[in-house]
Amino acid sequence: MKKSFLPLLLLLTLFTRPAFAQIDTVDNIPMKDKLYGLSKFWSEASQNFAYFDHAKINWDSTYQAFIPQMLATKSTWEYYELMERFCALLKDGHTDLGFPEKLLTHKSRYKWIFIENFNKRFIVTDIPVQYKEKVPLGSEVISVDGMPAKEYAEKKLIPYISSSTEHVLWNRAAAMMFYGTDSSKVFHLKLRSPKGKLFDYDYQFHTYGTKWVRRNGNTPWKLxxxxxxxxxxxxxxxxxxxxxxxxxxxxxxxxxxxxxxxxxxxxxxxxxxxxxxxxxxxxxxxxxxxxxxxxxTRDNVAAYKAWGIYQLRDTTKNRKLSAWQQKVIASAKNDYWYQGxxxxxxxxxxxxxxxxxxxxxxxxxxxxxxxxxxxxxxxxxxxxxxxxxxxxxxxxxxxxxxxxxxxxxxxxxxxxxxxxxxxxxxxxxxxxxxxxxxxxxxxxxxxxxxxxxxxxxxxxxx
Missing domain, CATH: 3.90.226.10 (2-enoyl-CoA Hydratase; Chain A, domain 1)
Structure with a gap:
């Protein structure tokens, strides 16, 4: 039973590896294509998604709320980010969006800090050698641009992450802490060293690589x-x-x-x-x-849904439902399943x-x-x-x-x-x-x- 996990890992890699391409934020596909993308994703999830009880949302009203937001997008990148937010509401690690690869330019930008999640605390686990005295490994990120780090993750990062579990959600938030497209942006960080000293550090992406304190020299991957x-x-x-x-x-x-x-x-x-x-x-x-x-897996039988709708309209009090009636009513409620x-x-x-x-x-x-x-x-x-x-x-x-x-x-x-x-x-x-x-x-x-x-x-x- 094959279940590829590569697309999700590829997307995460785009934002966690030291170097990745800059992004074209000017390109803009036609609005009809954006609306089709939103509608197609909503429709297919409506019929086939397996975990709406985990998501705990009204999918139809959520879709309606996203239509005017989509109409307001002015670029392909904004379309993608809105689609990410829409998808993330399903809270599932095997439900995700492909990256708009045509927006990747030939210019590279390099990450100059590695941050990992430890129980919702963001800890620096690697830094360029030239900053090892300024930013000791093990320092905790306290705030980003004046916003507490936990709040920053909850507002700026987590709404775009598709995850089934809290621990993975926060791991990915740490990995993509400086998610964005503006290579010149400076992030103003406040950190606390392992010895408890508070200090400031201004971070930005660079156009060239660096030598790291910990992760220099690549160990070849083996199956x-x-x-x-x-x-x-x-x-x-x-x-x-x-x-x-x-x-x-x-x-x-x-x-x-x-x-x-x-x-x-x-x-x-x-x-x-x-x-x-x-x-x-x-x-x-x-x-x-x-x-x-x-x-x-969910089983969509059109006739069952039709019969089920009529059954739901029957307001007879205290009526006993037959097995067939229960089945078609479940189908009308999109809760009829094939048991594998x-x-x-x-x-x-x-x-x-x-x-x-x-x-x-x-x-x-x-x-x-x-x-x-x-x-x-x-x-x-x-x-x-x-x-x-x-x-x-x-x-x-x-x-x-x-x-x-x-x-x-x-x-x-x-x-x-x-x-x-x-x-x-x-x-x-x-x-x-x-x-x-x-x-x-x-x-x-x-x-x-x-x-x-x-x-x-x-x-x-x-």
Whole structure:
């Protein structure tokens, strides 16, 4: 069951990587195209979106309120920003808008500060070397242009972010703290150093790169990364988007069989194909069938809606509704669902199984099909301990959508739950041992979660 997570990550990358293109804010597509884009997105979401109960809005009246706002836009960029705000009201990480890539110019601008979220506090985790004395790593952003940092995020950033969960919403707000198109704009920051000293710092984008205190030298990305730590196998599964990872995993099986324990690390896994993760889990259990998430999707049957409207007009008091009447009334209320099969995977591998202690590391970045991996694991009672932070909290099947001036956009059409019907979308899969990231660990290059996992394996292996 394929569930690509790339469009969302691509959009986020545009605003978090050190260098990105400047944006043309003059281009202006015809108003009829803007109104069509707004209407098309509203219409498709009305029929197919899976999480209106999470959004908690009246979608029709919201659409009506956005029409005059769209009529007031004067550029393609303003159209895109308004569409972002409209989309963000659905509060879903698998429902998002494609970026207007034609607005990207050939000029680059470079980010000269990295800020991360720690419990709604915005902490500087990297800075150009020439500013390391002025802006100590670990300093907290207190205000931006005179506005308290939390309020700034809530008013200037969060209204444009599509997210199912609070933790991801604030992580992304920190990453795109200086979202905007004006390369010459100076942001006036007030910060508090780790020692408690308040100081000012004026920030702006630059037209050239810099040398960083922490993140100089690029470590090549690998589909699977493996190392042995004191007899314990640490296997990083960085994506389920390519079946080659199964072959990469099989190559390290001899070391896994010999290890006193295995740590599967999916903290940076943004998803892909749920079946790929299931294939890897088969090596850790004798269960004949692996059980994953249950799912449903909205079912739009036009005749049911028509019949349901007439049923809703019947004002007979205390009437008993038949199953058919309940069904068509639900359809008229756009609340009629097709119940899909619970995901299952036959464990048909013939190779030796790995019996040693297993720990799985997860984080806020563990998303989509990687969350399905955690759901399968939750049904293998006692086989593994999950450690780290709660997961991204968004999965499902996005429906591609073409909108004027935008690259491929998406609407989530499939609602996933635990096999017993409990929600994890909008919450995140909560680990057995929840361990928060700390600014000190990030800044000093420590991996506190991995260290705790190694200790836990050693305890279990005794």
């Amino acid at each position: 699977l990364d493996f190392n042995m730590i004191d007899g314990i196998a640490h296997v990083k599964l960085n994506s389920f988007g390519d079946e080659k990872i199964i072959d990469e995993f099989k190559k390290v099986l001899p070391q896994l069989y010999a290890a006193k324990g295995v740590i599967l690390d999916i903290r940076d896994n943004g998803g892909g194909d749920s079946g790929i993760g299931a294939e890897i889990l088969k090596y850790f259990t004798d269960e004949k069938v692996l059980v994953g998430s249950a799912w449903k 099969d619970t995901m299952t995977f036959n464990n048909d591998i013939k190779e030796q199984k790995i019996k040693t202690p297993l720990i799985v590391l997860a984080s806020n970045n563990t998303a989509s099909a990687a969350e399905d991996f955690l759901i399968i694991l939750s049904t293998l009672k006692g086989r593994a301990t999950v450690m780290g932070q709660r997961s991204y909290g968004s999965t499902g099947q996005p429906m591609p959508l073409a909108l004027p001036a935008l690259s491929q956009s998406r609407i989530c059409t499939k609602r996933d739950t635990y096999p017993d019907g409990r929600d994890f979308v909008g919450i995140g899969v909560i680990p057995d041992m929840e361990i928060e990231r700390t600014p000190d660990d990030v800044i000093n290059g420590k991996d506190g979660v991995l260290q705790r996992a190694l200790k836990e394996i050693n305890k279990k292996a005794k």
